[in-house]
Each structure stands twice: as C-alpha cells, then as structure tokens.
Amino acid sequence: MREVKAGSKKEQTRERILRAAARAIRKHGYEGVGVADVMKEAGLTHGGFYAHFESRDALLAAAADQAGAESIENLTRAIAAAKPGQELMALVNTYLSDRHVAAPEQGCAIAAAGSEVPRQQAEVRRAASRRIKDIIGLIERQFPEWGRSAAHDKAMGIAATLVGALVLARAVDDSQLSNRIRKAARELVRAAAG
Amino acid sequence: MREVKAGSKKEQTRERILRAAARAIRKHGYEGVGVADVMKEAGLTHGGFYAHFESRDALLAAAADQAGAESIENLTRAIAAAKPGQELMALVNTYLSDRHVAAPEQGCAIAAAGSEVPRQQAEVRRAASRRIKDIIGLIERQFPEWGRSAAHDKAMGIAATLVGALVLARAVDDSQLSNRIRKAARELVRAAAG
DNA sequence: GATAAAATATGATGAATATCATATGCGCGA
DNA sequence: TCGCGCATATGATATTCATCATATTTTATC
Numbered sequence: 001m002r003e004v005k006a007g008s009k010k011e012q013t014r015e016r017i018l019r020a021a022a023r024a025i026r027k028h029g030y031e032g033v034g035v036a037d038v039m040k041e042a043g044l045t046h047g048g049f050y051a052h053f054e055s056r057d058a059l060l061a062a063a064a065d066q067a068g069a070e071s072i073e074n075l076t077r078a079i080a081a082a083k084p085g086q087e088l089m090a091l092v093n094t095y096l097s098d099r100h101v102a103a104p105e106q107g108c109a110i111a112a113a114g115s116e117v118p119r120q121q122a123e124v125r126r127a128a129s130r131r132i133k134d135i136i137g138l139i140e141r142q143f144p145e146w147g148r149s150a151a152h153d154k155a156m157g158i159a160a161t162l163v164g165a166l167v168l169a170r171a172v173d174d175s176q177l178s179n180r181i182r183k184a185a186r187e188l189v190r191a192a193a194g
Numbered sequence: 195m196r197e198v199k200a201g202s203k204k205e206q207t208r209e210r211i212l213r214a215a216a217r218a219i220r221k222h223g224y225e226g227v228g229v230a231d232v233m234k235e236a237g238l239t240h241g242g243f244y245a246h247f248e249s250r251d252a253l254l255a256a257a258a259d260q261a262g263a264e265s266i267e268n269l270t271r272a273i274a275a276a277k278p279g280q281e282l283m284a285l286v287n288t289y290l291s292d293r294h295v296a297a298p299e300q301g302c303a304i305a306a307a308g309s310e311v312p313r314q315q316a317e318v319r320r321a322a323s324r325r326i327k328d329i330i331g332l333i334e335r336q337f338p339e340w341g342r343s344a345a346h347d348k349a350m351g352i353a354a355t356l357v358g359a360l361v362l363a364r365a366v367d368d369s370q371l372s373n374r375i376r377k378a379a380r381e382l383v384r385a386a387a388g
Numbered sequence: 389g390a391t392a393a394a395a396t397a398t399g400a401t402g403a404a405t406a407t408c409a410t411a412t413g414c415g416c417g418a
Numbered sequence: 419t420c421g422c423g424c425a426t427a428t429g430a431t432a433t434t435c436a437t438c439a440t441a442t443t444t445t446a447t448c
Contacts (some may be wrong), residue, residue: 164361173322339431
C-alpha cells in the first residue's frame with residue numbers, strides 16, 4: 001500500500017482542488033460552491049472528489065482557511081514592497097485598489113464572502129476568526145510607536161473600515177460612487193493613523 | 195373581474211410574502227431564500243406564490259428594496275429618538291448594538307448580505323445602491339456645519355466603518371473580540387466626527 | 389515489460405427546489 | 419341565501435446537485 005507523501009501526485013491534486021475551491025468561495029460565495037464546478041476548475045471530473053475530501057463541508061472548511069491565507073499573503077507582500085514609513089498606506093492602497101474591487105476571487109475572503117460566514121459551520125467560522133485576527137495583527141504592527149493596546153484598537157477600527165469600504169464599493173452599481181467610497185475610506189484611515 | 199386594490203386581501207398577502215422574503219434574505223442570504231420557506235413563513239403554502247410574483251427573481255428584487263427600506267427606517271427612528279447633538283452617536287450605537295449583531299434579519303441588509311450583492315441580478319444591485327446612498331445621506335445630514343462635500347466624504351467613510359465592523363463582529367467566533375471590534379469602530383467614528 | 393494498486397472517470401441514485409396545472413374553498417354581489 | 423370568481427392549496431414535473439458504486443486509466447515496483 002502506497003502512502004500519501006508530501007509532494008505526491010495525490011497531494012498535488014488535493015492542493016489544486018483546494019485552491020480552486022478557495023477561489024470559488026470568493027467568486028460565488030459559500031452557497032455557490034459546487035463540487036462538480038470546483039473539480040472542473042481543477043481540471044478533473046466530479047466523481048473523484050471523494051478520494052480527496054470527506055464531503056463538500058470538509059472542502060469548504062479547508063478552503064475557507066486557504067482563502068484567508070492567500071489574502072494575508074497578498075497584504076504581507078504589499079507591505080514588504082513598500083518604502084519604509086509607507087507600509088500602512090501601501091496596505092490600504094492595495095486593499096482598496098481597482099484591482100481588488102475587480103477580482104474578488106484573488107482577494108480578501110471576508111470582503112468577498114464575509115456576510116455569509118455567520119451562517120457557516122463551526123470550522124469555517126473558526127478559520128475566519130483566525131484570519132481576521134491575523135489581519136488585525138498585520139495592521140497593528142504598523143504602529144510600533146503606540147502602546148500595544150492602543151495599536152490593537154486602532155487596527156481593529158481600520159480593518160473594519162477597509163472591509164466595509166470594499167463591500168460597499170463592490171455592491172454599488174455606480175463606479176463613480178465606488179471610487180468615492182474608497183477614497184473617503186483612505187482619508188479616514190489616514191486621519192486615524194496620523 | 196375584481197381589481198387589485200390597495201389594502202385588498204391580495205395586496206395584504208403580497209405584503210406579507212414580501213416582508214417574509216426581506217427577513218429571509220438577511221437571515222439566510224440571497225441564495226438561501228427558498229420560495230416554499232418564504233411562503234410558509236407568511237402562513238401560506240408554496241403553490242400560490244406565482245399569483246403574487248412572476249418568479250423567485252422578481253421576489254428577490256422587490257424584497258431587497260424592502261429590506262433596505264426597513265433598515266433605513268430603523269436608523270431614522272434611532273436618530274429621531276436621540277437627544278439633540280447626540281444624533282450621530284445614537285445612530286452609531288444602534289448600528290453597533292448587541293441587538294443588531296444578534297438579529298441580522300431585522301437589521302441592515304448590507305451588513306447581513308452585502309458580500310452577495312455583486313453576484314445578484316441588476317435590479318437587486320440597483321436597490322442596494324439606492325439604499326446605500328440613502329444611508330450615506332442619513333449620516334451626511336448629521337454634519338450640517340461642514341460643507342456638503344466634506345460631510346459627504348466623512349459620511350461615506352463612516353458608513354464603511356459601520357458596515358465593516360458589523361460584518362467582522364458577526365463573523366468572528368469570539369464574543370470578546372466581537373465586542374472589541376465594535377468598540378474600536380465606535381471610537382474611530384467618534385474621532386472622525388470631531 | 390507485466391502486474392497490482394492507486395488515481396481518476398463514468399454513470400446512477402436520491403434529495404431539494406422552482407415552476408406549473410389543476411382542484412378546492414371562501415367572500416362578495418344578487 | 420345562492421352561485422360565481424378570486425385566492426389559495428394540492429400535487430406533479432423537471433432540473434440541479436451531493437454522494438456513491440463501479441469501471442478505466444495511470445503509476446510504480448518487480
């Protein structure tokens with residue numbers, strides 16, 4: 001009997017399914033994720049799915065975490081690429097960029113599907129909580145000069161503003177308003193960080 | 195042939211279905227709204243539905259607007275009940291209250307299902323846009339001393355913070371964090387409002 | 389290169405659900 | 419009070435989708 005080794009064919013396929021599901025959650029929402037569609041997106045057919053995951057629910061739980069991890073990775077990259085002293089605004093500009101508005105499937109999982117999270121199974125909610133804490137921590141670290149507690153408070157407020165601005169910017173049917181909302185959120189964050 | 199008059203039996207039944215659907219959207223999300231469930235909630239059986247609405251889609255469009263209208267009504271009431279000079283913080287406190295976190299089906303439609311809106315039909319998006327503009331206008335009017343443009347900008351930023359804070363507060367699996375997020379958002383808005 | 393086991397595909401099944409056709413019952417005008 | 423229509427209910431149909439059983443292909447070891 002062969003084992004499932006890291007890097008094995010099966011492991012790679014599982015990863016591909018997982019990534020496809022993580023994108024599907026952000027593109028179609030949790031309820032919009034279908035087993036067959038995810039498998040097709042991963043270049044496979046529907047039947048083999050259960051060789052990789054116990055159930056659709058198990059996939060959603062794993063994919064929720066994966067989606068969160070990808071979001072954090074993007075923001076971390078943006079911070080790393082920023083000029084010293086500009087890290088927070090680099091994060092904010094990346095988060096509120098046209099690109100992020102247009103491509104939810106590659107972006108923040110909370111902005112893309114956050115309002116569905118309260119209705120999901122416990123594992124999904126756990127993953128979402130963990131990733132939300134991660135994002136808050138990422139923002140918090142941009143305020144080293146402030147006390148831990150003050151920085152944490154500011155970070156939570158800023159995270160809320162960013163998520164809300166992106167949700168509103170995507171919801172409205174008027175690209176000018178979408179732009180204005182994001183600009184206003186940027187200014188609000190800048191003032192709060194000042 | 196009898197006409198459908200305002201206040202007629204049929205009109206009242208339609209209203210009941212509409213209200214049930216508006217609650218269902220906020221409780222189960224757009225995808226989670228089923229014709230049979232809505233009808234049962236309205237005290238009817240599934241078959242009669244098509245005497246009142248063309249299709250499930252037509253119901254969703256009408257119910258999205260209804261849900262938005264109910265949300266605005268709640269906030270308007272909170273402002274009206276506030277002591278003079280405390281209107282904005284009354285709105286903020288109502289929006290970020292424990293009650294609102296716990297009862298999405300009676301609250302803000304954007305916080306409850308906002309991340310699903312970009313995927314909905316055009317009529318739903320139109321209704322959402324209209325109601326988002328209404329909320330921004332409501333907040334904007336709390337800054338009479340500022341110029342129109344500055345008040346509008348502030349209002350958009352504050353709306354984003356409120357929506358994001360509620361989404362995050364509902365998503366996390368940790369009631370302490372949920373409380374802290376809302377408190378931080380309150381402080382951020384207070385500071386922004388000067 | 390042959391063979392066994394793993395990985396994936398094909399096809400079937402059952403449940404959920406939107407929609408529609410038809411039946412029933414209740415209120416309104418005589 | 420009686421009968422006609424409107425409002426609602428019952429039941430049927432078709433489709434979508436998760437899950438599973440079985441067949442086929444691929445891979446790795448000898």
